[in-house]
């Protein structure tokens with residue numbers, strides 16, 4: 325690690341490897357601690373909130389080039405595996421994200437389906453629509469509305 329001080333042992337205990345999804349054979353490392361309003365892993369550092377995936381990227385791969393943002397290649401926002409992150413321009417990040425957003429019709433169909441007693445699991449629904457399970461969870465919880 326270039327800068328191990330970015331992460332402390334308490335943070336490392338909040339990470340869980342998920343073998344069922346991944347990018348190029350590398351599994352997601354899911355954060356079991358707090359998430360922010362956008363569904364990203366969050367931790368407190370000196371009283372301030374920090375995004376854990378950014379800390380992980382900077383610890384392992386170095387500083388995030390100025391002007392760039394981190395894109396989750398696995399589309400799982402609470403994944404903190406630095407191998408799943410790519411520093412891209414904001415325009416590129418928005419362009420990529422637009423391919424995976426749900427339409428209003430999708431969102432309504434998902435909400436309707438999940439209200440049924442025999443609905444598929446959130447994981448199965450997420451896979452069917454090509455979005456993360458977290459996106460489905462937040463949608464069902466009413467926390468996000470993803471407009472086009």
Ligand SMILES: [Zn+2]
Pocket residue numbers: 346347351352353398399400403404405408
């Ligand atoms: Zn991942």
